[in-house]
Amino acid sequence: MRMLLSALAATTFLAGAAQAATVYPLDRATILAGSPFDFKVEFKSVVKPEDVKITVNGQDYKTVLGKEAEFVAEEKGKEDKILGSAVIARGLILPTEGAYKIEVTAGAESKSVTWDVYNTGETQKAKNIIFLLGDGLSVAHRTGARIMSKGMTEGKANGRLNMDDLDHMAFVGTSSTEAIATDSANTMSAYMTGHKTAVNALGVYGDRTPDTLDDPKVETIAEAIRRQTKKSIGIVSNAEVEDATPAAVVAHTRKRADKEQIVGMMFDVKPDVVLGGGSAYFLSKDIPGSKRKDDKDYIKLFQEAGYTLATDKSELQTATGTNTGKILGLFHTGNMDTALDREFLKKGTVEKFPNQPGLVDMTKAALGELSKNDEGFFLMVEGANIDKMSHPLDWDRALVETIEFDKAVGVAREFAASHPDTLVVVTGDHAHGVSIIGTVDDEKPGTEMREKVGTYAEAGFPNYTDENKDGYPDKIDVTRRLFLSANNGPDHYETFRPKLDGPFVPAIQNEKKEYIANEAYKDVPGAVFVQGNIPKSGDSGVHSVDDVVLQAAGPGAEDFKGYMEESDIYRVLADTLALGVKQTN
Amino acid sequence: MIRLDPYTTRRTVLSLIAGLPLLAMTRPAAAAVPSLSFDELYSKFGVLGLEFSEKVKSLAGQEITIKGFMAPPLKAEAAFFVLTEIPMSICPFCSSDADWPDNIVVVYLGEKQTFVQPSQTIEARGTLEFGSWTDPETGFVSLLRLRNAEYASV
Numbered sequence: 001m002r003m004l005l006s007a008l009a010a011t012t013f014l015a016g017a018a019q020a021a022t023v024y025p026l027d028r029a030t031i032l033a034g035s036p037f038d039f040k041v042e043f044k045s046v047v048k049p050e051d052v053k054i055t056v057n058g059q060d061y062k063t064v065l066g067k068e069a070e071f072v073a074e075e076k077g078k079e080d081k082i083l084g085s086a087v088i089a090r091g092l093i094l095p096t097e098g099a100y101k102i103e104v105t106a107g108a109e110s111k112s113v114t115w116d117v118y119n120t121g122e123t124q125k126a127k128n129i130i131f132l133l134g135d136g137l138s139v140a141h142r143t144g145a146r147i148m149s150k151g152m153t154e155g156k157a158n159g160r161l162n163m164d165d166l167d168h169m170a171f172v173g174t175s176s177t178e179a180i181a182t183d184s185a186n187t188m189s190a191y192m193t194g195h196k197t198a199v200n201a202l203g204v205y206g207d208r209t210p211d212t213l214d215d216p217k218v219e220t221i222a223e224a225i226r227r228q229t230k231k232s233i234g235i236v237s238n239a240e241v242e243d244a245t246p247a248a249v250v251a252h253t254r255k256r257a258d259k260e261q262i263v264g265m266m267f268d269v270k271p272d273v274v275l276g277g278g279s280a281y282f283l284s285k286d287i288p289g290s291k292r293k294d295d296k297d298y299i300k301l302f303q304e305a306g307y308t309l310a311t312d313k314s315e316l317q318t319a320t321g322t323n324t325g326k327i328l329g330l331f332h333t334g335n336m337d338t339a340l341d342r343e344f345l346k347k348g349t350v351e352k353f354p355n356q357p358g359l360v361d362m363t364k365a366a367l368g369e370l371s372k373n374d375e376g377f378f379l380m381v382e383g384a385n386i387d388k389m390s391h392p393l394d395w396d397r398a399l400v401e402t403i404e405f406d407k408a409v410g411v412a413r414e415f416a417a418s419h420p421d422t423l424v425v426v427t428g429d430h431a432h433g434v435s436i437i438g439t440v441d442d443e444k445p446g447t448e449m450r451e452k453v454g455t456y457a458e459a460g461f462p463n464y465t466d467e468n469k470d471g472y473p474d475k476i477d478v479t480r481r482l483f484l485s486a487n488n489g490p491d492h493y494e495t496f497r498p499k500l501d502g503p504f505v506p507a508i509q510n511e512k513k514e515y516i517a518n519e520a521y522k523d524v525p526g527a528v529f530v531q532g533n534i535p536k537s538g539d540s541g542v543h544s545v546d547d548v549v550l551q552a553a554g555p556g557a558e559d560f561k562g563y564m565e566e567s568d569i570y571r572v573l574a575d576t577l578a579l580g581v582k583q584t585n
Numbered sequence: 586m587i588r589l590d591p592y593t594t595r596r597t598v599l600s601l602i603a604g605l606p607l608l609a610m611t612r613p614a615a616a617a618v619p620s621l622s623f624d625e626l627y628s629k630f631g632v633l634g635l636e637f638s639e640k641v642k643s644l645a646g647q648e649i650t651i652k653g654f655m656a657p658p659l660k661a662e663a664a665f666f667v668l669t670e671i672p673m674s675i676c677p678f679c680s681s682d683a684d685w686p687d688n689i690v691v692v693y694l695g696e697k698q699t700f701v702q703p704s705q706t707i708e709a710r711g712t713l714e715f716g717s718w719t720d721p722e723t724g725f726v727s728l729l730r731l732r733n734a735e736y737a738s739v
Contacts (some may be wrong), residue, residue, distance in 0.1 A: 285719075285726060287717075288636065289635035333630075333687060505672070508672040508703045510657065511700040513657055519704050
């Protein structure tokens with residue numbers, strides 16, 4: 001007993017004496033050989049520069065990293081609070097693969113991390129990659145879209161989604177560097193850089209200083225493609241093109257809300273095709289509708305850089321016929337409307353922006369343009385509204401969005417069928433806390449909607465129809481429909497019905513900045529109050545920590561298997577395009 | 586210190602001098618004040634920008650009324666609140682001030698009033714002003730404002 005106690009005391013003493021500094025890239029980082037990245041050490045205390053010792057694989061760091069790091073005596077936080085000293089070296093390049101053990105000491109602080117620097121094959125496995133990201137795409141969305149779109153008889157699906165037949169798959173872990181939970185910035189950033197990072201961060205590790213634009217950078221896939229190849233790059237989303245997911249292809253910021261700066265970063269990389277919403281951040285601040293705080297006119301800057309501008313579906317059609325090779329298509333000042341609102345209900349903001357293209361139109365236009373480049377291309381397509389409708393618990397809109405996203409997958413697969421040197425990847429970035437638990441049947445007796453929920457055998461099968469075979473249900477408000485239920489959310493009213501007047505707004509904020517149930521739904525016949533189970537500061541359903549399912553087909557797809565981290569996916573993409581090697585042909 | 590912006594009208598200066606509590610009493614009867622609705626703010630919505638309606642242009646500088654909902658204040662000490670067409674719900678990942686709907690009206694109050702619930706329809710009354718303006722305290726950029734305003738539940 002006495003021995004055990006003294007052993008414990010010794011451990012505690014050691015932990016107290018040796019404070020751990022933080023090293024970026026973090027321990028177990030995977031780094032593409034030859035890709036530039038920033039190196040930073042954050043000490044917890046103020047240390048003397050002469051006390052700082054950094055070795056890489058036992059050698060002085062300057063020999064291996066090839067650069068002298070800058071010493072910052074005191075980093076400051078909010079209200080000038082002193083956070084400690086730091087060492088920063090930007091734009092390092094490690095050309096040779098292998099394990100790199102970084103050991104840092106300064107006074108009482110020490111830290112050791114190991115990086116895995118990997119290289120790729122000499123030659124590309126595929127010429128093109130189409131990476132389709134269903135934002136928030138969870139298993140319930142896929143199952144629901146399949147039942148709603150194809151129907152089901154005696155327990156067997158009457159048809160298959162396009163994504164169902166991609167023949168390689170992996171379970172993907174979505175957690176961030178600071179928490180098991182995650183958002184669309186850090187998750188897409190992991191896919192697009194190979195480095196996991198913090199919630200809200202894009203193309204950087206989240207450091208401790210308040211400045212959102214000084215964090216240690218890592219290379220994005222668009223930058224790697226520009227550095228090593230002559231391939232074209234395309235970005236398609238029905239969100240604002242400067243929203244987290246499309247931004248992750250090009251951007252470096254600790255804060256995804258830096259949308260004004262992200263537009264500038266997109267301009268720096270100049271993807272050949274950029275299609276989506278979000279024109280408000282392209283307009284100079286004196287133009288009504290602008291959300292910029294400066295006078296920069298990015299519409300003009302892109303046009304001067306040779307882009308053809310398209311602002312609606314017809315102009316997109318015209319632009320694909322031009323030979324500039326570059327298209328900037330902005331179809332909304334903010335996020336584009338959902339397929340249900342655009343094509344069927346004409347709600348949301350469709351009255352203001354009546355001629356928006358859908359994800360299918362945009363994917364076709366992008367592929368048509370990008371495939372003109374004999375060197376190949378990388379195209380990212382985001383189905384953003386799956387997530388944007390899942391947050392407010394608007395499951396009907398989320399499922400119709402999933403059907404539209406799957407149609408874009410169909411366009412990609414069709415392209416791959418005639419261009420077999422194409423890798424098609426379909427995945428979500430994170431999941432939502434949602435499941436299908438049965439049906440709601442209006443024909444069941446009584447007025448209490450809760451009693452009309454069918455579970456187990458009582459669920460039966462929904463009665464959606466698709467007379468015109470367009471893959472969308474002819475109407476969403478059929479008498480026996482899917483019942484999806486969130487496992488979390490703010491206080492709200494469950495109406496058991498599709499929201500035909502526009503997207504659901506479950507909760508609104510009060511003067512204490514707490515979210516309370518939106519009374520607008522209180523008097524819908526049969527509506528029941530649902531007590532929230534997340535903090536009252538939360539306005540909507542949250543992302544779940546569950547794994548997402550990735551599916552892929554084409555050359556390179558065989559490397560997606562088992563459980564993978566989101567950061568591991570990048571390595572497969574890089575290897576498929578052989579981004580470790582300069583492509584000279 | 587009273588901060589005067591380029592749009593401050595002579596009337597505002599006078600009322601500031603005269604003392605704010607008297608302001609409401611000096612106003613003409615409600616019937617004489619033209620009203621504006623959220624539908625009437627812009628004549629054109631487009632990707633390349635919005636266009637203010639003729640009605641907004643013609644009423645600029647005049648006292649008007651408009652009905653809407655009060656969004657929770659950005660900061661407790663902010664000198665203005667945002668009037669929205671529908672009760673405000675903001676998504677957790679787009680909560681920067683730039684992610685408000687296009688059609689908002691920023692209301693600068695003549696004097697402090699208590700906050701009302703976001704589901705309560707209010708009528709705001711003040712001098713209409715249009716054009717881009719950056720709030721010097723918060724950096725909040727607005728296109729339409731009511732100056733020297735007050736409001737009441739309806």
